[in-house]
Amino acid sequence: MERPELDLRQLHAFVVLAEELHFGRAAERLGVAQPPFSQQIRRLEERVGHPLFDRAARELTAVGAQLLPAARRALEEVADGLEAARRAGRGEAGRLRVGFAASLALTVVPDLIAAFGRARPAVRVEMHEMTTTRQLAALRDEVIDVGLVREVEQEPGLELRPLRAEEVVAVLPSGHRLAARRRIEVADLAAEPFVFFPREHGPGFHDRLLGLARAAGFEPRMAQRAVEWQTVAGLVAAGLGVSLAPAAAGMVRPAGVVYRRLAGAPTTSVALAWRADTRDPLVDAFATLAATLAATLAPPAPRGRP
Template identity: 65%
Template sequence: MDDGRPELALNQLHAFAVLAEELHFGRAAERLGIAQPPLSQQIRRLEDRMGHPLFLREPGRVALTAAGEELLPAARRALEEVSAGLAAARRVAAGEAGRLLVGFAASLAPTVLPGLLRAFRDGHPGVELEIREMTTAPQVAALHAHTIDVGLMREPPEDPDLVVEPLPSEGFVAVLPSGHPLAARRVVPVSGLAAEPFVLLPRACGPTVHDRIVGVCREAGFEPRVAQRAVEWQTVAALVGAGFGVSLAPAGVRRFRLRGVAYRRISPDTARTSVGLVHRRGDRSPLVSRFAAEARALAGGDRP
């Protein structure tokens, strides 16, 4: 009758495997660090559980029975699998192994993302990183839904359930068709863009950064006339290069080397967009803690 206990206890299997190797109760007990009577009791309990003897016990001789010979390979495999499982669990608990799901804003791919991923991978070669490209609002939703572990985003929202690790902020640049008259200047006054059609992200993708760009325009005395929207900054720049308009974008987009696109500093240049690594408050994952520590280590870098 099944009493709810495992069919075979690991300590009994271990004792059985050692005795099967030594074929001597005294030597086996010494290897196990126990006295001989407790070893004999463990073997007897295992045999009672099996319902068959596993060893022949004769004066001056111990040998495996046919049942013992059959059990030995399975016992060794079970002990090896448990040992490997314990070692793997310890590596995960120490933040040395496992899987980390990272969301990131596409505009951070050429700036923040490479250095952070490189530093983390160098220090944690046993960790599998899964990278998912998404804008700010979807990252926040994914964190709440536990479909990503950390997010690299622009203008992280204030959320009592999330923790933000600040990263170096960025200024804004004007994104212009390379043949635009203002592209000949090193610094573009924002007011000079007042009559131009704009290409911007939909507000739903990143409300704060969208509103910050609109605010820069309003401070320059105009409301931007949006002619086209695109979900990613690289697409915004490509549409500018295709002649759909101009844009104001985080300075990191300068890394997108697109034909027909010019990036210029703006005046005034006081506005900045914040960047942060975000994770769930109270998340005890050692991988999240180590990834956040890498982000903090990189936060002292030069601002773009």
């Protein structure tokens, strides 16, 4: 079906004429001379193929009455669309797709998303739980707009904004010989089997944790591997090994697991990442809010006492 090509100025003139029922008053209301106004109506009638206004009776014809509701809807939709576009351009509306590492779900993410929702209530935020590696791929493929990641190095095409440093802690079975201590040395874990996450899911963070062990003079013996921190903790609780984790992992503690601070309080970095070529004002607004909010949040620390 062929779509009619209608001039919005003609539709506007027609709606005003329908409300005034007088060419002179309608032209005056629009701030134009009557002859150009009459020409707009005449062109619209030529496009429709029938008269829209009975000039003698000063009323709409049946055809005009039929067109009027559609003309009003069209003008309203265009006005609404323009305003929506302007709001999107100001970063006040639209859609923002946010990736996040699972370990941040109970720390940075809730406060940040809640604050952004209050600041930008018309924005639809879509959350995507992903490992850091998957987030970087999703950013490159434009599947997400921003990502909350761990231990990511600057790379071409990527913008990074550091948000916070988070403490690295030891994850131990509750009956472990070291569980009674408040703070332990990384070297104390040298003889232990380790439960670790695969490097491909977060190379930077994996290497950071491995580097702590190597700096303490040993190469960790990998006994088990798991992607999710809940699974890591479950395997530790089962006595299959120990682990190193971000302190945020201790926000959810299964029975049989304790988290202990490490001597020297080593940390891991949390950052916001987005594509360098993005021009989306929502990304700018989110990044600014994330940096401001992160400065006010207390870093997570392991809970509980021996």
